[in-house]
Amino acid sequence: MRIPVSWLAQHLELPEDTTPEQLADAFVRVGLEVEDVTSLEPVTGPLVIGRVAEIEELTGFKKPIRHCRVEVGTVPASPDQGQEADEPDGNSGEDAVGRPDLREIVCGATNFREGDLVVVALPGTVLPGGFEISARRTYGRTSDGMICSAKELGLGDDHTGILVLPSGTAEPGTPAAGLLGLDDTVIELAITPDRGYCFSVRGLARELSCAFDTPFADPAKVDVREAAGEAWPTSIRDEDRAPRFVLTRLTSLDPTAPTPWWMRRRLMLAGIRSISLAVDVTNYVMLELGQPLHAFDTTALRGDLVVRRAEPGEKLRTLDGTTRDLDPDDTVICDDSGPISLAGVMGGETTEIGPNTTDVLLEAASWEPASIARTVRRHKLPSEAAKRFERSVDPALPAKALERAMTLLVRYGEATVHRGRTDLGAIRRPAAVTMALDLPDRVAGVRYERGVTARRLSQIGCHIEVSTVEGAAVVTALPPTWRPDLVQPADLVEEVLRLEGYDTIPSVLPTAPAGRGLTPGQRRQRAVSKALAHAGYVETLPFPFVSSSVWDDFGLDEDDQRRRTMSLLNPLEADRAELTTTVLPGLLDAVTRNVSRGRRDLALFHVGQVFRAKDEQPPVPPVAATGRPSDEEIGALHAALPEQPVHVAVVLAGQRELPGWWGSGRAAGWADAVEAARLVARHAEVPLRVRSAEYAPWHPGRCAELLVGDEVVGHAGELHPKVVSALGLPARTCAMELNLDALPLVERRPAPRVSAYPPVLLDLALVVDASVPAAEVTEAVRAGAGPLLEEARLFDVYEGEQLGAGKRSLAFALRLRASDRTLTVEEATEARDAAVAAAADRFGATLRG
Incomplete structure (x- = not known):
């Protein structure tokens, strides 16, 4: 979320010398992630307010070009400018005080007209980015300055037209930098899912209030006027989807009323484009309070409103011009014509606020977060409203947000408030949470000052009661409506610790208990990895997921045990939905990727688990999340796991010994793969036997079987030419794979016996x-x-x-x-x-x- 510092400061009593960097540091201290702090680039030189006096449309060019005469102030009268007393011109009074300073400016924008107030950069002005303005000849005319867009001034990304200010904002010639607030700073934050209330100036200012221990002026403290009747007949069929639904109506709205400059500026700095007064007010209240609003053109409504789930086959054309097939899981707002809004996400095109809308029905609601999140992902339709609803919105806000919006529309749009208000549902308040008063101290290992816990919980809006139970002090906190995430003592502890500062918690490493360390298997695995690295192999960490087609590429028989894989319910990639039974596919993928990037001489290795389904693989039992699983459930979960032995594998391609002045080099061969197996066996302290074999995916005549005693523990050699071709590998690629867990662990290694006698x-x-x-x-x-x-x-x-x-x-x-x-x-x-x-x-x- 992007927010200007000046907007935040309006609701806080901060020292005048507080810098934006200090605000950003304060956000970090209370657990928010600051992505960027951007100061508006300064504009130097004569940047002034201008009034468009005359527009001449130039023809003969590929795009619209306008030659404008813009009033940018007054030229003072000089002593020799006066007229003779008997001249019947009638302008002697104007000359006595000066004449309008008119500048000729060529402009390609068409979103302004004669009489509009604009921002003019006169020659000598340097705009953000070091762009200096000078008088120049263009399109056959002289342009003595530039009419600026919001993007050129650094106020936003909108450059589709120049910046037009509301009438009466200032007189021509007024310096524009201060009026535009070009000395402001924008802070951009990444809001985590559990902190939805911070998607608003209200929430962010409250966090800063806690960080600086300074008073906070809540913008949601508004008096909601009494209602007389309904604003519009409405019913809710699924109250779980819409816990609260509020409507209010305004009539006689002036559709031509401009959005005040201060509001447009804040919206631009927050990254929202100004559209019209009615739409801008809903966006402004959403940013200020965190409650999304939606405005309907009342004249376009047909009959009563109904909030329900969509029915099969229903469609809705949303405000982005796309006709969407609705799902029965979608929540919609309907009238007699059918769905008119995708609830909590985006409104419909049929009831859109237009340039002539004078009768507006404002809606504010609370929606079930999970259903909104599913709708957004189903329709791939993220919106600013959905960002807030899927993280939960304060259910006490709808009526207050509507009151705030109505006040703004009455003040700036001369609207008339309808006396009725529809208010369905109730405010669902979080349950009280009780914990020991000293629990934050014990969790952090810090002795906080007396009263810290109660004070910090009060700052975030909790109603606090401290009592004594069995001789111990306990605190009962009733969370505010905007904090539905506070449901257990651990949540209250986290709030106290983050507001006191995580940096105040000492970092103390626990003492390692004696007699513990790496297991023999872990020591062997590390020894093998180090030995392969010293031998010139490079370790890779491939994903353990494969496609079922890889076994066909390997040439495995249909009854091969390696085809018995475990499937993932929620794979990262749809075409790789199985757990691998061998580490070779991931290594060979790495070879292919390196070769495609020009690296042809490769020696790679990987030590990792494979997944082998048992002969009788039991299903994974369901386990409730309400408490710790029982020992029987844990045993059933372990029994449902596949066998997961650790394998070590190497792959060689290209040159094993590079050519140079020392010789012609040597290509990697099957003997190198066998030697890698011998290297592993030496560092595992076990004797390894090698004999010829036939085993896919290796070449039948160049495959070695690796044995420890009489047990086969792996294979090594050159891959089959068909496998090399199917996988796009370099010719004569070689590989070795060995079951490291199948090697016996040597707990006690005997001391070597050295003979003093000659061989x-x-x-x-x-x-x-x-x-x-x-x-x-x-x-x-x-x-x-x-x-x-x-x-x-x-x-x-x-x-x-x-x-x-x-x-x-x-x-x-x-x-x-x-x-x-x-x-x-x-x-x-x-x-x-x-x-x-x-x-x-x-x-x-x-x-x-």
């Missing part, structure tokens, strides 16, 4: 069928060599004619060592021969000659 290094080359996986041959060598083997590392793979078709050579580097002695050559040879024998027994391996 025996041997090389071993075995010839096997090319179809035999190297990883399985490595496992056979390790098993055969026995406990003396420290390491068996594959360092060469060779295929050639001398080996024969379908054969390849695998060369291993063996390191043998005993912990208690120096190995003999015979012992080392025996271990090597045992390794060869094991490989020969399992795969028919032979020693390469």
Whole structure:
């Protein structure tokens, strides 16, 4: 909400030296969010009031152009200007005091006429933005100044026409800066849903009154005149939708009466365009008191008014010129012709106030906030009135707001007030709230001065009673009608604390209890993340939501367990409404997004939960919000949750080693994905085995199965070309995914045993069928060599004619060592021969000659 400081100050007794910045700081202290503080840019030079004396329409141009003669003051008479006594001109009196100062000005606006008062920037004036005015030749005429719009003066955003002042505002030549209030400041605030009363000068001034502890003049303190009969016959069919509905009528309104300048100025600074006196008054009262009003052209009404829900098939053409299909959940105001207003949101076009309207029916009501919010979202029709109604409006305001509006229309529009008033419904007052008098002190950990609680609650409008119950002082607060959010002791505590200042509450960190810290699983997860980051992988945080189509892109079988997902009732994106069963889709999305932005060499990782539906997944039970759930309900909620294991995954694309002067680089391959799995296993302190497998979405011939013991914990390798094509990934993209929770936790890590005896290094080359996986041959060598083997590392793979078709050579580097002695050559040879024998027994391996 935008509000000028001068308007707020009118209702407060603030020191004269109070700055707008101090007001903004005060708003922040009481819990309001200040978005901007904008001072109107100063205008220097001769900015004056002018009267349009003559208008000449210029032709021959693509747009309307006017050549105007504007009176901007009086030129003093000089001694030689007098006329001879016998001249029969009859103007000697005017010359004696000076003549009108007429300036020729070229203008493209058409919203003014001869005799209107305008704002003129004479040559030498510098307007906001550093725009300097000078006399110049344009459209074949001389323009000796500029007639200004509200936007050019910094008063608002309306630049559709120049600023026309009401007749009698000032005489031509009067300096305009002070009259226009160009020294004002506008404060813009973001009003939270629970502070709807702050959508008004009344509410904001009250907050400042609490912040500065200064008296507050409530603009809603008006005397409502007595009514004689009804203003218009009306009935309400759904009282829950319209707790209160008030109407009053004015006749003989002058439709040509201008809106007074002070009102137009405040509306412009608040961001509302001036339309007509009747409409401007309703907007002004809404900003001042927070009660939206609506004005009907009484002559357009047909029969009695009815407030009800819309019926199926009904339509309404609203003031924005759009015909809307009404929903049975919409609340409407109707006459005999059907709906004439979308209640609390926008009026209808058939009863709009027009340029000739003299008979006006004003409406002020209280509407159910939730229904207004649904209507706004359903029709995508936000309005200033709806902003207030969906946050709740003071139910005691309707009659007072109408009285204020009638007073303004009578004063400036010479209207006559109809003696009747329709007032349906009642004021629903909040229930009293009782709390311990020292509860704010105990919550904040601060000992406030005596009487602070009662004083602060009184400042926000509560009626306070302090009593003693069982020897303890308690306070009973009856909240005001504009604070329906005060329903429990915690709400009263918050009011006391925010008005006393959150900055007065000490920040004390609680002492961490001894013997607690990260769990073993959390420590392992952090170790894995750090290891991958050190290895050059970049962590991403993708959303855990996927589309069902991703499983088709992955090539999963119809009975694949990964297709058993959990659906969201209220997804962020309609096409991604399922919880993922693998972290790969989010990582691959990140790869696609990076590639589309020119980043092709990628190594990404993510550690996060996946969601696996149970074989018998129970439904989520309903739980009441009236109190804490029972232990049985909490157990049922936990049982309804899916399994959520933590997975770690990496994706590689492009170059793993970048080219440069040091070499030609190396493309990422399936071996890098397998090595990432080994890295994870090393930092999880578990042994990992690798063997070939076929598992979507990996390439059948380049997929490795990751095992801990006999349990499969993940897969790694190169993605299938069809998957790469379907997802738009770079060619030969590789990936690894591993179930981190499936790895056993090593609570006690044994100290490493370091042997003081030298190792025996041997090389071993075995010839096997090319179809035999190297990883399985490595496992056979390790098993055969026995406990003396420290390491068996594959360092060469060779295929050639001398080996024969379908054969390849695998060369291993063996390191043998005993912990208690120096190995003999015979012992080392025996271990090597045992390794060869094991490989020969399992795969028919032979020693390469």
